[in-house]
Each structure stands twice: as C-alpha cells, then as structure tokens.
Amino acid sequence: MVLVMGACAACKRGGSCTEEATRQGVIDYLSKRVGLNVAALNVQVTSLTCRENDADATVAFTARGANPGQPMSRRYTLERQGDHWTVKESADAGGSPHGGAAAPGTELPAGHPAVGGGAPKQ
Numbered sequence: 001m002v003l004v005m006g007a008c009a010a011c012k013r014g015g016s017c018t019e020e021a022t023r024q025g026v027i028d029y030l031s032k033r034v035g036l037n038v039a040a041l042n043v044q045v046t047s048l049t050c051r052e053n054d055a056d057a058t059v060a061f062t063a064r065g066a067n068p069g070q071p072m073s074r075r076y077t078l079e080r081q082g083d084h085w086t087v088k089e090s091a092d093a094g095g096s097p098h099g100g101a102a103a104p105g106t107e108l109p110a111g112h113p114a115v116g117g118g119a120p121k122q
Contacts, residue, residue, distance in 0.1 A: 017050035025085030
C-alpha cells in the first residue's frame with residue numbers, strides 16, 4: 001500500500017513529461033518573442049521523446065480560423081526546470097521551401113538562378 005501511494009505521489013509531481021506540459025513550455029517560449037501573436041496559432045505536439053530532465057518535441061503550428069492552411073513544424077529541445085518545461089533550443093523540423101539552397105544531392109530546375117551566395121555564373 002505504501003509503494004502504491006508513493007508511486008501515485010510521484011506521478012502527480014509537477015513537471016511530468018506530457019504533450020500538454022511540453023506544449024505549454026513551447027507556448028511560454030514563443031510568448032516572449034516580439035511580434036509573434038501566439039494566440040493566433042494552433043499549437044500541437046506531434047512527436048515527443050522524454051528523458052529524465054529533458055525532452056525532444058516536434059510541434060506543428062497552424063493559423064487559427066476557418067482556413068488554417070498548411071502546418072509548419074519545428075523541433076524543440078526542452079529541459080525540466082522545477083515544475084515546468086523550458087525551451088533550450090529549436091530547429092526547423094524539415095526542409096524549408098525558402099531555405100535558399102537545394103538539398104544536397106538534388107538539382108535546381110533548368111534555368112533557375114544560382115543559389116548559395118556565390119557570384120552569378122557567366
């Protein structure tokens with residue numbers, strides 16, 4: 001009985017690694033960014049890997065409203081700080097269509113201008 005009560009108390013301890021807890025950590029992080037209206041976004045954790053004091057989450061964002069459009073995904077590494085999760089770092093979750101360069105091993109369409117910061121070819 002004592003073991004069961006102890007296990008239940010541990011489960012109710014703050015800071016557990018759940019989709020909602022890590023989602024809130026990402027929202028808190030984004031709320032500090034100037035010029036970003038987090039209230040206008042749907043924020044959904046699509047993948048979560050938990051370790052003892054850190055977690056990796058992939059988060060999808062869409063605009064709120066009748067036509068939310070295509071989701072944008074971003075990866076976040078979070079760490080437990082007391083009873084909540086905070087973002088340590090973030091990165092694109094996939095290739096960006098506006099990243100400025102073709103993915104390695106791919107070619108640009110015929111006639112496409114050169115990319116990558118070099119001088120144009122003559």
